[in-house]
Each structure stands twice: as structure tokens, then as C-alpha cells.
Amino acid sequence: MLVLRKMLMLCGLALGFILLLQGRIYAFEATLTYTVGSISVIRGGNPVSVQIGMTIQKGDIIQTSLGSTAIISIDETTDIKVRENTSLDIEKVKDDIRVNLFSGSIFSRIIGKLRGTYSVSTETVLAGVRGTEFFIAFGKQIDDLPDVWLCVNSGSVKVEVIATGASAVIREGEGINILGGTNLTPAKRYKWTKQLNWNMDPAQGDVEDRTDLSQAYDDLLDQDYD
């Protein structure tokens, strides 16, 4: 009887430890550190009051409107800068942080040592990194689904098309357009990406990025031949 009680205690302790461990692993600390313009946080389907320093919880949807910018710090290892007209949420599975981008564009910068991986996911594309700085954005919708642009400022990013498994590694200074979110094009240096404002520290100057993303496409009205 005593043995059984001891075993039950041990099992309870083990279960408690596992639950504790799981709680520690699955939780993440995301903080809104900077805002400009109109930012919304939707929690459980309802908007909550937004203020600098607030904690972003799992399942929160962060939305920026036209001309707005927000910076979110995750686990003190990753900063993301959210451009205007963007919608996303953040989740963590074990040690892996994933940002689900529903619309718009974000900059990501890994500033600390990640315990797991960091990735940004759209409906069709998964961009996974280790120690890097990159920008991901929805482009024009010419096919059934919008294009996805990804540009790397430092390090490298592995881009994977979720449906087909096709992948490519994008290196520092390069960009890629994933046509309709499903077709990889050759990575290359795009001139327009030089205008991106990678700064995420307000103390270091302007953090807003006003790059006109339509420049990513050839302007057919701006072609001279004679």
C-alpha cells in the first residue's frame, strides 16, 4: 500500500513537472515596445486597449492601419517591426517561435540566442531563419494568391513553399519573389530593397519604413525606348 502511494506520488510529481515544463516552454514573452499611428490588438475576438509595454498573448491578432508601425519584442531574442496595413499573430510550439502573417509586411531581426527556431509563415510560404534579419511582404495578387516577397539584410533565410516543399536559401542582400505564393523565382539583388529601413531602435532614428512596395514590380508606364 505504501509502495503504491509512493508510486502515485512519484507519478503526480512527474506529471506536475511535465506540465510545469510544458507551461514554461509553450509560454512566450512578447511585448509591444513601439507604436506609431493606429494599432489594434484583437484578443478572443474583441479589441483590447493598446499601450506601449503591453504583453502580447498567444492568439492575439495584431493589426496596423495605414501609416502605422509597431515593434514587438519576443522573448528578448527577436524583434519584429510591423509595417502599415498588416495583420499577424504569434505562436510558440516548444522552443520554436512562429509569426503567422495574414496580410501586409514585417521586418524580423534576431537579436539574442534562440532556443529553437524562428519562422514567418504565410498561407503558402514558410521562411525559417537562424540568426538573421529579413523582410517579408505580400505583393500584388496577379494569380489566385498574392505574391510573397522576401529580402534578407543579414544572415540567410530558408524559404519553403508549404504545398510543394520546394525551397530556396536566400542570402544576405538578396531577395526573392514567390509568385502567387507558390512558385519560387531565382533569388537576386533587387535595387528597391536598398530603400528598406531596417532600423528597429527608435533611439537610433526613424523606424518607420515608407518604402513603396509597388517598386518591386516593373512600372509599365515608365518604359522609354525612343
Next chain:
Amino acid sequence: MKKILFMLILCSIFISPSLIFGSHVPIPPDGVLEMENYIRVFLKYGSYTPTLSLEGRWEDENFQFRYRAITLGGYYRATKHLKVGAFYRLQQGARHDDNWINLDPGWAWWDTRGRTEHVLLLDATPRFLLDFLPGQSWVFTLKNRYLFNTYNSQHTLTVRPGITYFLLGNREPRFNFSFNYDFYIPLNYGDTFLYAHWPYLNVLYHVSGIVKLDFSAAYKTVTWSTSEDAILAGESEYTVRANSLVFGLGMILQFEL
């Protein structure tokens, strides 16, 4: 009576123009093939695009390298749909109506290859994306140019409506297919509303972001009006149409600064 009329019409079609017109009237060459070659450089810097163009043409029945020009200037994108430009052109070998001269005896075109002319040009080109058409990459262009030739103080307006289809690959232009119609309107010379007009087809191949190769074919009609020498000689007035098939082959270099 009807038979006689029919015969007269038939004769007027088949008899050589030289038999109809007097010798003071230039005889349009028949079935002339001409060739135009050019290199154009565009340096895009924001809304400004300075340009340099070198152009040469092999002309007439003897395929003589006659017209050559260098053009300097630039475009400014005033609005999304409008570009304006100003240019200066130095040219040799241009042929004007008054270059049909009285050699006494005989008449001939003056060899103008050694004559230098200065031309000032102003350009206004509106463009519109016809995204309702299949492929969403059709552009309508209306190129309008005003030319002032300081050599003979001739004022000219050229109007060129055209449509271009951009064949895209990975969202970037690979080929352009264009159809244009050029109208050359003399404002203070000539006896006709149109001095020249030509429809032409273009195929432009984007070798890279910088290098493009341009091929074109045009059916050109020029109307020569009475020359000054013919008037001075007291000859009768004339207007003569000369047709030629002009092929173009050129290279276009586009740099973004």
C-alpha cells in the same frame, strides 16, 4: 464611254510616273527597302531620364547611308501617366522638299550628307495601362513631338498613337510587341496636311535589365511638295508620294542610377 474611262484609269495606274510628271517632278522610287539602325541610352534617375541617341539610315534605291543624327536630352515624369521631354538633335543627310533642285539642265536631289542641321524637340507622352485586356500588360501610348529645325525654320508636329503588349516572365518584361502609327504634320511648309505617315510593328527583346534589342518594320509614305527651285523656274506645282519599307534594328541600353 465607260470603256474609254476604264482604259484611262488603267493607263493612269500602269504608266510610269516619269511619263506623267514633267522632269521638274521628283520620281518616287519603286519598292524601296531602307534600313534604320540606332543605339539609345537611357539613364534613369528618379523622375528624370537623360538620354543619348545615335541613329543612321540607309536610304533610297541605292541603299545609301545618308541620314545620321545624334540626339541629346531627357524625359521628366510629370505624373504617373505623363512624361515630358526636351531634346537637341544634330543631323546630317536630312531631305526636305526644297532639296529637289534645278541643275539646269535636269533636276536632282541635293546630296545633303555634308549639311548639318540643328533641331530642337519637345515631347509630351501620355501612357495608360489597359489592364482590362487579357494579360493585364497592355499599354496605350500617345507620343507627341514638336520639332523646330533651325536650318530652314520648319515647324513640325509628330503624333504617334500606339499599343504595346509586354510579355512578362517572373513579373518582368521579356518581350514587347508594339503597333504604332506615326503621323508627321508640317506646321509651316508643304502642300499637304501630312508630310509623312507610317504604321510600324516593333518587337523588343529584353536581353537583360539593361540591354534590349529592338526590331521594327514600317511602311513609310512621304509626300513631296513643290520645291522652291520648281517655283522659281515657273514649273507647275506637284505633290508626289514615295513609299518605302523601312526595317529597323537597334540596341537600347537602360541604366538605373
